[in-house]
Amino acid sequence: MVSNFVNSVKQRNILKGQFLQFIFVGSLNAIIDLGFLDISLWLYPTNDQTLLILFNTAAYILAIVNSYIWNSRLAFKGYAQKDVREKVFFLIQAGISLIISNLIFIAGIRFFTLCRFSLWFIQNISKVLAMISPSIASFLFMKYFVFKRLKAA
Numbered sequence: 001m002v003s004n005f006v007n008s009v010k011q012r013n014i015l016k017g018q019f020l021q022f023i024f025v026g027s028l029n030a031i032i033d034l035g036f037l038d039i040s041l042w043l044y045p046t047n048d049q050t051l052l053i054l055f056n057t058a059a060y061i062l063a064i065v066n067s068y069i070w071n072s073r074l075a076f077k078g079y080a081q082k083d084v085r086e087k088v089f090f091l092i093q094a095g096i097s098l099i100i101s102n103l104i105f106i107a108g109i110r111f112f113t114l115c116r117f118s119l120w121f122i123q124n125i126s127k128v129l130a131m132i133s134p135s136i137a138s139f140l141f142m143k144y145f146v147f148k149r150l151k152a153a
Helices: 002-043 049-073 084-113 119-146
Strands: none
Touching: 002 049, 002 119, 049 084, 049 119, 084 119
């Protein structure tokens, strides 16, 4: 009974530490993601949905590569195998998160356009919203699928 309690406390502390490290990596990802989008929109201002999705996707891919590098070395260091299975699962979660990101990004732009804010504000607030939900989904997917240690047979 005592050992179950001790293990439970250890698991919570590990989860809290991983989540804090994930937040740190996520902050770096947000800078890359939002930074690339803003640079793209500054160089090629547009409200064309196809270009916006293209810019968002490119920004997201840069951030997701950064995410894998840092999460495998920091937040999930003791769990990362860096094998084919892990990379495939990471790509699957990245693809799912990208779809979520693009849907929220475009929906946010459509919604905030009704409010008559500046185009820069609309695109940036939509991007921030498009980063939040996929980040939560990514943490859970990485924690329980991507960087999950396989039990020895």
